Amino acid sequence: MFSVAAVGIGIGMTLAMIRALLGPTLYDRVLALNTFGTKTVLLIAVLGFLAGRPEFLDLALVYALINFIGTIAVLKYFEVGDLGKASETRGGRA
């Protein structure tokens, strides 16, 4: 049962990775990597149950945090050009 879940999530990860490799724009790649990371979290959780070691859930939790922070950091870098500055569009100009 858990192996079926792992295989299904693996199929989804493969499709998302194909989109990340195809592009065509930067945002497609970031989006595909974000969904890839979400599926990785699920895969870690399922593999923990599959191996009978649910302690893997801690790793899944940490991976979810890192995935979110990484996505936001990459997006901010490519939107503003700097990780330290505030976005220029804040404050009514947008």
Added chain:
Amino acid sequence: MVVWDVLSWISIVGGLFFIVVGSIGVLRFPDVYTRLHAAGMTDTMGAGLVLIGLSFQSGLSFESGAWLITVRLLMIWAFLLFTSPIATHALARAALHGKVEPIRGDLEGGDS
């Protein structure tokens, strides 16, 4: 506990359906903004159903400490529920500021 196994099986298979369909959408949809929709499907329904199915497996027994595992699964679920819309919003905003034009009107010929 056959009942919990059946419930867990149904939830996990439903979650897998949403995950695979969302991934096909990410692969097949024509531009970034439509792909965001498919990705959001994966993040909410797919992840939620798979994690709920796993928590049916772990159960809530206090003696074996299994309730801690269920709490961790629910924490992952709540975290994905909070961060997925934020990431989607940031991505759409960055794409819009990055001069990616949404496809309007006729979709013929828009397939990448």
